[in-house]
Amino acid sequence: MSLLHFFRQRSAPIARERLQILLAHERIACRHQDLLGILREEILAVIARHVSFEPDKVQIKMDRGKSVSTLAVDIEIPNLDRLSDAVAGMVG
Amino acid sequence: MSQVLVVTSGKGGVGKTTSTAALGAALAHDGAKVVVIDFDVGLRNLDLVLGAERRVVFDLINVINGVARLSQALIRDKRLDNLHLLPASQTRDKDALTEEGVAKVIEELRTKFDWIICDSPAGIERGATLAMRYADAAIIVTNPEVSSVRDSDRIIGLLDSKTAKAERGERIDKHVLITRYHSSRAARGETLSIDDVLEILSTPLLGIIPESEEVLRASNVGSPVTLNNPLSAPARAYFDAARRLKGEQVPMLVPAEIRSIFDKLFARKAA
Numbered sequence: 001m002s003l004l005h006f007f008r009q010r011s012a013p014i015a016r017e018r019l020q021i022l023l024a025h026e027r028i029a030c031r032h033q034d035l036l037g038i039l040r041e042e043i044l045a046v047i048a049r050h051v052s053f054e055p056d057k058v059q060i061k062m063d064r065g066k067s068v069s070t071l072a073v074d075i076e077i078p079n080l081d082r083l084s085d086a087v088a089g090m091v092g
Numbered sequence: 093m094s095q096v097l098v099v100t101s102g103k104g105g106v107g108k109t110t111s112t113a114a115l116g117a118a119l120a121h122d123g124a125k126v127v128v129i130d131f132d133v134g135l136r137n138l139d140l141v142l143g144a145e146r147r148v149v150f151d152l153i154n155v156i157n158g159v160a161r162l163s164q165a166l167i168r169d170k171r172l173d174n175l176h177l178l179p180a181s182q183t184r185d186k187d188a189l190t191e192e193g194v195a196k197v198i199e200e201l202r203t204k205f206d207w208i209i210c211d212s213p214a215g216i217e218r219g220a221t222l223a224m225r226y227a228d229a230a231i232i233v234t235n236p237e238v239s240s241v242r243d244s245d246r247i248i249g250l251l252d253s254k255t256a257k258a259e260r261g262e263r264i265d266k267h268v269l270i271t272r273y274h275s276s277r278a279a280r281g282e283t284l285s286i287d288d289v290l291e292i293l294s295t296p297l298l299g300i301i302p303e304s305e306e307v308l309r310a311s312n313v314g315s316p317v318t319l320n321n322p323l324s325a326p327a328r329a330y331f332d333a334a335r336r337l338k339g340e341q342v343p344m345l346v347p348a349e350i351r352s353i354f355d356k357l358f359a360r361k362a363a
Contacts, residue, residue: 019242026242
């Protein structure tokens with residue numbers, strides 16, 4: 001065994017790290033392929049029951065962390081006072 | 093109660109067929125009624141590993157198509173009366189494998205056998221998804237190597253979403269079987285360790301099968317390693333894994349090859 005070989009870095013830790021990073025991405029892509037779509041539709045349906053909004057102004061993001069994952073839903077809703085003004089205008 | 097197992101991996105060449113034969117023989121050796129099914133339509137090999145290649149008359153697709161009865165297609169092992177093989181077709185179109193057909197065959201086998209072990213083809217296509225479709229539990233065969241672990245992760249995702257059990261909202265039991273393990277390489281940090289693999293896949297371990305020329309020798313002569321040399325290191329590891337499948341608590345050891353002084357003096361590598 002040469003001296004060079006002796007000092008060469010162990011390759012298993014590199015393999016492990018590469019796999020962990022890769023799989024973190026692939027799991028979102030593969031396992032949750034439909035999950036985001038389903039969540040989006042169901043969340044929108046619930047909100048649409050109570051307020052009206054533009055479907056284009058909705059952003060849904062999912063981040064998978066090491067121990068917790070986060071689901072961020074960003075919906076732009078017209079201000080309620082403007083809504084009531086509009087309703088008042090329609091009635092008046 | 094019969095158990096349907098799928099032996100799967102995603103990646104090819106990791107030891108699915110070897111493990112199916114070895115575990116099937118180990119379970120049958122302990123008295124259970126076992127059938128092993130080859131799902132690799134077009135590239136069957138379980139018959140060869142079991143030494144039954146010259147006895148194949150009818151196959152799985154013949155049974156599905158109604159050309160043959162199940163009893164006509166089942167091949168009884170010459171060494172173990174309670175071990176049977178249902179071979180894959182070698183030539184026919186793999187689209188002949190239908191979901192309804194497979195469901196019917198498995199239902200019929202459930203009435204006759206304690207263990208139904210489905211040997212999956214590599215990949216994630218039809219043959220592989222049908223092999224896992226009706227499984228109660230899965231054995232994911234993994235080598236401690238990056239591409240095998242990646243593919244195992246993908247297969248675990250499919251097991252959790254595409255199996256009949258998963259679709260009913262139940263959990264499919266999953267076990268990782270690490271094969272071709274070199275303990276010395278792992279100790280030197282040259283291959284992923286057992287802990288690395290288990291942590292990445294977050295799936296419980298069924299067994300660790302050491303790399304051994306006994307596995308090659310067994311397939312050369314057409315006999316599961318658990319029958320060909322039951323005292324060899326890989327055979328003992330498969331026997332332990334089979335006992336864990338039955339729910340027994342067996343300490344997780346990596347069996348080492350027992351070598352005589354003669355072997356050590358005249359150490360040769362398998363060709």
